[in-house]
Amino acid sequence: MPDAISDAAVELLTSGVHVAHLATSYEDRPHVAPVWYTYHDGAIEIVTTGKKLDNIRRNPRVALSVQDADEGEANWGVTLRGTASVVDDDTENREIRRRIHDRYGADEDDWPENTAVRIAVGSANHWTYD
Numbered sequence: 001m002p003d004a005i006s007d008a009a010v011e012l013l014t015s016g017v018h019v020a021h022l023a024t025s026y027e028d029r030p031h032v033a034p035v036w037y038t039y040h041d042g043a044i045e046i047v048t049t050g051k052k053l054d055n056i057r058r059n060p061r062v063a064l065s066v067q068d069a070d071e072g073e074a075n076w077g078v079t080l081r082g083t084a085s086v087v088d089d090d091t092e093n094r095e096i097r098r099r100i101h102d103r104y105g106a107d108e109d110d111w112p113e114n115t116a117v118r119i120a121v122g123s124a125n126h127w128t129y130d
Helices: 007-013 050-058 090-104
Strands: 020-026 029-035 037-040 043-048 061-070 073-086 115-128
Touching: 007 037, 007 061, 007 073, 007 115, 020 043, 020 050, 029 043, 029 050, 037 090, 043 050, 043 090, 050 073, 050 115, 090 115
Parallel strands: none
Antiparallel strands: 020 029, 020 061, 037 043, 043 115, 061 073, 073 115
């Protein structure tokens, strides 16, 4: 659903390097953790492992929140809700990891245990503060 993210929200998501907070569900309770992300071809891509990955495999419904702030003062925020799918193809997994590591200045061989996840965004909200 590429139209779920407005052009303005895409501009905010890609305007710099930010940490996102991924919300998954564990035993019907929220589990929130920071993740690196990238926006590519109308979807959000992340790499993760451990509890977050296990949660996604059990329940693919997720939310992601990204905010930009200066010294605690919020400038803007984007909240996305969608369905996550684990990328099982090794070549595609490496490509997503490379894109994310490039964005955050990490070596592409760092954290080889991470698995790529693609989030098809169903809805998104964004806001800015003046």
